[in-house]
Amino acid sequence: xxxxxxxxxxxxxxxxxxxxxxxxxxxxxxxxxxxxxxxxxxxxxxxxxxxxxxxxxxxxxxxxxxxxxxxxxxxxxxxxxxxxxxxxxxxxxxxxxxxxxxxxxxxxxxxxxxxxxxxxxxxxxxxxxxxxxxxxxxxxxxxxxxxxxxxxxxxxxxxxxxxxxxxxxxxxxxxxxxxxxxxxxxxx
Numbered sequence: 001x002x003x004x005x006x007x008x009x010x011x012x013x014x015x016x017x018x019x020x021x022x023x024x025x026x027x028x029x030x031x032x033x034x035x036x037x038x039x040x041x042x043x044x045x046x047x048x049x050x051x052x053x054x055x056x057x058x059x060x061x062x063x064x065x066x067x068x069x070x071x072x073x074x075x076x077x078x079x080x081x082x083x084x085x086x087x088x089x090x091x092x093x094x095x096x097x098x099x100x101x102x103x104x105x106x107x108x109x110x111x112x113x114x115x116x117x118x119x120x121x122x123x124x125x126x127x128x129x130x131x132x133x134x135x136x137x138x139x140x141x142x143x144x145x146x147x148x149x150x151x152x153x154x155x156x157x158x159x160x161x162x163x164x165x166x167x168x169x170x171x172x173x174x175x176x177x178x179x180x181x182x183x184x185x186x187x188x
Contacts, residue, residue: 031104033113037159038101041147042094043110045130049091057084100146102159107135109146116163119144123168124153136169143169 061084068076101108106115120136127145133156135144148156157166171179 033103033105036102036104037152037155038099039149039152039156040097040099041149042096042130043098043147044090044095045127045132045145045147046091046095047128054088057087100148102156107144107146109144114144119164121167121169122160122164123166124148124157125168134169135164142172 061080065077065080068080098110099108103113106113107119108114114137118138120138122133122135125132125134130147131150131153133146133148135146136142137144160166
């Protein structure tokens with residue numbers, strides 16, 4: 001009992017009631033969200049495809065569809081046609097322009113915020129004619145790719161370095177495969 005009283009005297013902020021010690025809770029400071037930097041850009045990279053690209057793609061898809069039909073039947077062919085249609089729509093409809101913001105709480109994309117604790121690193125890259133900010137995430141996709149304006153690159157880097165390290169992630173097998181496929185379809 002004397003030991004307990006001595007320990008209670010060492011910790012004046014603790015309250016002892018009937019052999020139960022209640023520790024004071026830390027005060028949580030709520031900070032309003034404030035925008036550190038913002039820009040407007042397209043929601044996804046876009047490049048109009050020419051006729052040669054579509055002829056090459058439909059030819060490859062047609063040969064692949066015949067092989068799939070002979071092996072599995074109609075369902076894989078229907079799936080392939082639907083994916084080809086989706087790709088056609090995404091390649092012909094220009095993306096909308098949305099607003100990107102870097103705030104003290106995270107990154108906002110069209111008013112949807114991803115908090116800093118879900119983001120790991122960032123780097124810059126170029127895809128086609130679009131300059132991209134790539135941010136590593138802890139989510140399923142593993143990364144966010146945001147289109148930026150070339151003139152804003154240094155401002156974005158300076159702002160993000162306060163929250164995340166700048167280091168490029170090694171390309172995954174999926175990245176390598178999509179890069180190879182893109183180079184074959186584009187004829188480069």
